[in-house]
């Protein structure tokens with residue numbers, strides 16, 4: 001008599017002949033679906049918001065603040081800005097939003113990030129949906145084949161993320177000027193930029209590639225005390241990589257939203273001094 005727990009007859013994937021013959025898809029009794037559901041909702045919200053803002057090509061500069069989505073300016077079609085670096089290396093032929101020239105680097109960095117990979121593999125591809133929950137796919141090649149083998153370029157995106165963080169640091173320093181470019185200003189926007197840049201650096205330096213760069217390929221830490229110290233600091237940040245990934249994702253979106261609200265006239269930047 002059928003009990004409803006017999007293994008399915010498809011002998012592929014987690015139901016392959018070499019795997020334990022467990023009928024149910026999982027034996028978990030907790031709300032295992034909650035984390036992937038929240039992850040998917042959070043990432044979708046960011047994708048929708050950042051796509052809108054990247055293509056908007058408007059309201060990204062309100063002196064002295066320049067949106068992190070649009071800095072540095074690499075094309076001539078940027079609005080005139082005296083905050084933030086202007087390296088118009090793409091000249092006048094670029095007719096699309098200048099944000100598209102910049103966002104490829106932070107986007108590539110996050111897309112190939114070890115944490116985000118786990119997050120969107122689970123959230124969007126259910127591969128697997130959660131620990132100890134069988135995935136629906138019948139084949140698994142990991143990241144050994146095209147296109148996922150390209151995830152290995154993450155370390156190069158880490159190198160690209162460093163100057164991006166440096167430029168956003170420069171923009172934050174310039175946020176201490178007022179709208180007439182006189183030093184000594186501090187508004188709510190300056191504070192928003194400060195929090196954002198701290199989180200951006202914390203996320204960038206907590207990268208697993210960074211940890212390997214500062215502390216990897218060593219036989220004896222005792223012979224490399226400086227690298228050991230750096231590795232300890234990066235390791236402490238690395239332990240919070242997931243939290244920093246989310247915090248910096250929200251902070252960079254919020255910094256952009258803040259500039260949008262001020263630039264569009266929906267909000268006045270309160271000044272502290």
Ligand code: FES
Pocket residue numbers: 109112113114115116154158203204206207208209210241
């Ligand atoms: S592993 Fe997440 S940024 Fe490098």
